[in-house]
Amino acid sequence: MNIFKRLFRIGQAEIHAAVDKMEDPIKMTEQGLRELRTDLSEATEAYAKVKALAIRTENDQVHCQQESRVYAEKAILIMQRAQSGQVDLGKAEDLAREALSLHKKYYVESEELGQQAVALRQSSTEMLRNTEILKENMEKWEKELRTLRARVKVSKATEQVNKQLAQVDNNGIITMLERMKAKVEDQEAISKAYGEIARDRNDRKDELNSLLKNDSLSIEKDLQAIKEKLGIS
Structure with missing residues (x-):
């Protein structure tokens, strides 16, 4: 996304020189705001996707944690049956090893998913904060643009009237x-x-x-x- 780069550009001092060279600063500003609105829409969509991914990752983490506990309990249960003579000890040990392997596998996955979920949550929070800042700034910029439009109309009308007054004597009136x-x-x-x-x-x-x-x-x-x-x- 180039949304934050665009924000940075707007704040640069060089923008004043660029505005001076524009044939129509109002139209250029309107175009810039239209592009920002597009970027804001894309940023909002991206935020929604990141947040949804964070939720799915957290759900996967919870699932892995549950599976890890289940296989740990199965390992204990199979050894308890071997202890009571219900299952052959050698076979019970093999089954217990397999259960402990799955327990470890799901535990490692849950830890990795937890780290990913934290990172995604942080990213989504930062994206939300930045998009909210952009929304506030855009509302302020659009308000300033409306004011500038009105000022331009008044200044043009005043300029025309003053021009007419300045030319009155030239016309011999x-x-x-x-x-x-x-x-x-x-x-x-x-x-x-x-x-x-x-x-x-x-x-x-x-x-x-x-x-x-x-x-x-x-x-x-x-x-x-x-x-x-x-x-x-």
């Missing part, structure tokens, strides 16, 4: 707005001037009419005075 503003102000000034001219004309017309009206009244008064002086009714 501000200049055009200033010209339009000046033109509108000129139009407003002209409109105001026409309005003032119109008001001045109306004021003069009203003044003239007022003066003429006042003169007419004065003439009528003078005419009436002359008529009264001459006695004309």
Whole structure:
């Protein structure tokens, strides 16, 4: 398995230089995590197999221990029968030797299986610990990757907006707005001037009419005075 080698590589300082050279660090990181998930699945399967082998080895050890005790008991039992005269002593000794040989054989096997079972248990425990560490790290890395994705989107959007703002004056928008503003102000000034001219004309017309009206009244008064002086009714 290369799962732990991969973990070691991720922690190496050289990864920073490699990331700088990547065309798309996010995609490369996603690919790396996909490979790690595959390795994690394989490691979990391997752990299950090692644990199952440890269980079978322990079961075989127990079986050998039982067989070793059984043949030791048979050796004693056959010699007891020879002692009681139920079995010929020479034949009993041969059978006892065979039983003791099997007893020793199963005993040696049980000891070897015991050592193998201990080693397998240790291996499975270590594999389980390492896979759990990898799971925790992957959850952390995937969370960081999600955060980085969001930050990349925000940074790209911000970059685009800032780029647009930086190019606004280059596109002449501000200049055009200033010209339009000046033109509108000129139009407003002209409109105001026409309005003032119109008001001045109306004021003069009203003044003239007022003066003429006042003169007419004065003439009528003078005419009436002359008529009264001459006695004309």
